[in-house]
Amino acid sequence: xxxxxxxxxxxxxxxxxxxxxxxxxxxxxxxxxxxxxxxxxxxxxxxxxxxxxxxxxxxxxxxxxxxxxxxxxxxxxxxxxxxxxxxxxxxxxxxxxxxxxxxxxxxxxxxxxx
Amino acid sequence: xxxxxxxxxxxxxxxxxxxxxxxxxxxxxxxxxxxxxxxxxxxxxxxxxxxxxxxxxxxxxxxxxxxxxxxxxxxxxxxxxxxxxxxxxxxxxxxxxxxxxxxxxxxxxxxxxxxx
Numbered sequence: 001x002x003x004x005x006x007x008x009x010x011x012x013x014x015x016x017x018x019x020x021x022x023x024x025x026x027x028x029x030x031x032x033x034x035x036x037x038x039x040x041x042x043x044x045x046x047x048x049x050x051x052x053x054x055x056x057x058x059x060x061x062x063x064x065x066x067x068x069x070x071x072x073x074x075x076x077x078x079x080x081x082x083x084x085x086x087x088x089x090x091x092x093x094x095x096x097x098x099x100x101x102x103x104x105x106x107x108x109x110x111x112x113x114x
Numbered sequence: 115x116x117x118x119x120x121x122x123x124x125x126x127x128x129x130x131x132x133x134x135x136x137x138x139x140x141x142x143x144x145x146x147x148x149x150x151x152x153x154x155x156x157x158x159x160x161x162x163x164x165x166x167x168x169x170x171x172x173x174x175x176x177x178x179x180x181x182x183x184x185x186x187x188x189x190x191x192x193x194x195x196x197x198x199x200x201x202x203x204x205x206x207x208x209x210x211x212x213x214x215x216x217x218x219x220x221x222x223x224x225x226x227x228x229x230x
Binding site: 004031033035040041042043044045048050055056058091093099100102103104105106107108110 | 118146148150155156157158159160163165204206208210215216217218219220221222223
């Protein structure tokens, strides 16, 4: 169990640029989640995949956000035309399919939009 | 609507004393409940969960939590706090009914500080 890996750890970008984050889940986990966390708040759900299928999307996930998991392994989260309000920690997690399975989180990607 | 409330932003306790971090929840159906801990600039680490059965569940690092269905609470406890327990603690709930079965709802977090 090598844990959930996220890349990059930090990203600084200018407003209006596009950014892409990568998440590699624990290998035997078929569920993968994206959350966003801002200072003083708990993680907010963005979306989740079961294998390559995107099963749920939050209303927080505007049309500037897109997530993919093309082969059911790693996932990418892209933000187009970044805004200052997108500055946050983006957390990826993975789990087994059973609803009682806990989520295992990566260390996150901290995005700063200037 | 699903929600989690952690009424205390901060909890301060002396090392060796018992600690409690409070959590209440609201869901449509039956809940699965979780506690996570977060250290600075790190992701969340799973501590324990309540699924069914005994209302007192034990988890990592000597933590335990008590599920109370009538009070819709799931408070985190530890009999004797350590300085190394100082961190941010999150309560989370999964609602077993409705269209949002896949997601966990998190509280805002409680900063625990244990002083020597």
